[in-house]
Amino acid sequence: MTIYIAVDLGGTHIxxxxxxxTETEPLKHHKIKTRSKDESIFERILHLIEEVISSGESLGAIGIAAPGPLNPRTGVILNTPNIPAWDNFPIIEKLNAYFHVPVFLGNDANLAALGEWRYGAGQGHDHLxxxxxxxxVGGGIISDRHLLEGKDGLAAELGHVTILAEGPICGCGHRGHLEALSSGTAIARYVKEELKNEKTESSLRSRANRSAKxxxxxxxxxxxxxxxxYERAGKxxxxxxxxxxxxxxPSIVILGGGVSQSEDLLCKPFRKSLEKEIFAPAYLEELTITTAALGDDAGLLxxxxxxxQKV
Amino acid sequence: MTIYIAVDLGGTHIxxxxxxxTETEPLKHHKIKTRSKDESIFERILHLIEEVISSGESLGAIGIAAPGPLNPRTGVILNTPNIPAWDNFPIIEKLNAYFHVPVFLGNDANLAALGEWRYGAGQGHDHLxxxxxxxxVGGGIISDRHLLEGKDGLAAELGHVTILAEGPICGCGHRGHLEALSSGTAIARYVKEELKNEKTESSLRSRANRSAKxxxxxxxxxxxxxxxxYERAGKxxxxxxxxxxxxxxPSIVILGGGVSQSEDLLCKPFRKSLEKEIFAPAYLEELTITTAALGDDAGLLxxxxxxxQKV
Known part of the structure; x- marks a missing residue:
């Protein structure tokens, strides 16, 4: 029996x-920590793939979701902050040399969009x-039933779009990106900055843990x-x-990730701001705004x- | 002989x-003022189309570029500031009822992108x-050889993207859009604002004409x-x-419109800012940045x- 393998390489887990x-219910499903003292990350990927293949099964193809920036066409992961050892790592070539089957690579946020479109909250929408x-903050776009990838597969970096020029600094080093204003990191940093003002009253002053959660x-x-x-992040x-x-x-906006699980806090200021900022009401007509349906399996699916799609 | 008619409806000229x-050299090419005391704009379009059809020619299809927002799927021009009399104007239906041939409608900036891609500076590029x-400021996107239109053809409104939240007010009434910072109108307004400060020295103080030109x-x-x-607009x-x-x-950026003809003034601060703001060098590798090739005929072509494409 032919099987397909899907891999989701994350900063914490693989x-x-x-x-x-054509099936989405896994035959086998394993999850391990990304890092180990005894093996390289690539070795861990190899062993994990072997673990989910049962005897008698014939491997047909592998799909892998990985943190960007990466080039899905050449199969090279350029330089991902979570895995400093990988600099221009040719993961498709390496997996292909080991398993001798077609291997397909995609940016994790792009593939989460693809997963939600095919199997999750976005089914039936042509523009997502x-x-x-x-x-x-990551993003993925389905436009006219196609995943937006761009020339080198570097498209849809929606967290790295400037919305407040000369605004707060982003993880990437540039200023005023959406990620620098609405991510969990941005929420925590805003609180940290505000607490520097001694007049700011907050129960958070006495707490050691000041994560977004x-x-x-x-x-x-x-x-x-x-x-x-949260109001500021939502705005x-x-x-x-x-x-x-x-x-x-698009006809649907899907919000995923941990911060969007604080939907009650983010949702009201987000919707208010969206309605205020929209350029023509037609953009909001028949628009669905919803949360992701696939949870932690979005990248895998x-x-x-x-x-x-490729086979 | 079958012919196709292309129409470009502008605020000043049709x-x-x-x-x-399959040919791009026109058989006949006419241009008239958009407005007249004696005829409605729609009547002027009808007569202009009839003028470019010679006897013995059989009309095969009409393509029309018009200012947005409009819906190319339903053929309705929603409400365009330049033609207040047209509110949800069903131009495809009206032209079709008169000429009895297929009529196709597109946003002028989107179609200019399509024209540059097929016949102009963007030939051979899959991502433009x-x-x-x-x-x-208007925009058009070719992504993977497809014109980006979105659900209702309202996509690629690249002038109405916020890059400086709470920044200067845009023609559309919202704040901090690219159009409010880099258009000819924005350049003129910046000068007007700066001249309010009596200490600002400028030869423009004594000039009546303070247009971008x-x-x-x-x-x-x-x-x-x-x-x-100009430095600010370019930044x-x-x-x-x-x-x-x-x-x-994309693999190519094409700049069109009157302000981009002041390339010498805009180009240096634009390029400096682009290089500073880019998130990863890969986006600039093998990227062509150029000016439009089709000039005033971009919409028509x-x-x-x-x-x-449609026939």
């Missing part, structure tokens, strides 16, 4: 699963905008600083999404969707 | 031309970003205010284009390209 063609909001908890308890941090998210609607005119 | 299929910078003239004569107005254009590269990863 997931792999085997599937029968996917945003994942967690430590960073713990700020969400404080906001739900009514802490004004925590509430304003800029609305400004960013309004721009993306003007650029892509996106890698599967990539294989199904 | 252009129409007839073409043999077109920006027209004049009174306003006359500011360009002053800049070439060394006027510091005029120079700084924000660089920030905007960097974001568009992160979004689309785009309308022709639309017909050729």
């Amino acid at each position: 997931r792999a699963a085997s599937f029968r063609p 905008l996917y945003l994942t909001i967690s430590t960073g 713990s700020i969400a908890k404080a906001a739900r308890e009514g802490d004004p600083l925590a509430l304003s941090a 800029y998210l609305g400004i960013g999404v309004a721009s993306f609607l003007h650029i892509f005119n 996106g890698a599967l969707a990539l294989v199904e | 252009r129409a031309a007839s073409f043999r299929p 970003l077109y920006l027209t910078i004049s009174t306003g 006359s500011i360009a003239k002053a800049a070439r004569e060394g006027d510091p205010l005029a120079l700084s107005a 924000y254009l660089g920030i905007g284009v960097a974001s568009f590269l992160h979004i689309f990863n 785009g309308a022709l390209a639309l017909v050729e």
